[in-house]
Amino acid sequence: LAKITQPISMDSYEGQEVNITCSHNNIATNDYITWYQQFPSQGPRFIIQGYKTKVTNEVASLFIPADRKSSTLSLPRVSLSDTAVYYCLVGGSGGGADGLTFGKGTHLIIQP
């Protein structure tokens, strides 16, 4: 199981770009990197997933260097509603039945 390290908390302001970096030194060859977002009293919500290089969708971008030992979730022009916990997950190579392993995540607080 890959050991995940991500900041416990981050602060930013509306309109700024926020980058959250996750370290996963012992990522396995077949593992994917997936980010989830969770608001208080709600279920986690899938944001983005990638294997290598860069992935972009309507919500975020995910940057993965060639060695895949870290990844960076980039949220462009954040708003107050982006205040949430963001989880970096590594895995998925084991097949469809695998339960997800969540860490403590990064508490992102966006201020006006």
Added chain:
Amino acid sequence: EPEVTQTPSHQVTQMGQEVILRCVPISNHLYFYWYRQILGQKVEFLVSFYNNEISEKSEIFDDQFSVERPDGSNFTLKIRSTKLEDSAMYFCASSDKLVSTDTQYFGPGTRLTVL
């Protein structure tokens, strides 16, 4: 956009009582999951279910817990004799693993309060 739904949103029960938490996964998904999150703590995996049987379960998922897919749409989690420490948010999730890995879609959760 299809969503996972869960009922009830909040369940209050007495210690020792049985509770059934209900979930309707996204209709074309093949894998189903239950997670729990005790207040202020991490989301914890309980069990996964595929092809009408349990695929994987965690240490938390002991004999007090059971899951069932009683018909083509519902997926339930039963706790036979609730304990105070079962108080938590319970999230159902579903996935179509034919498309990608680790992309699970979570429901809004059921808050279980055991008194």
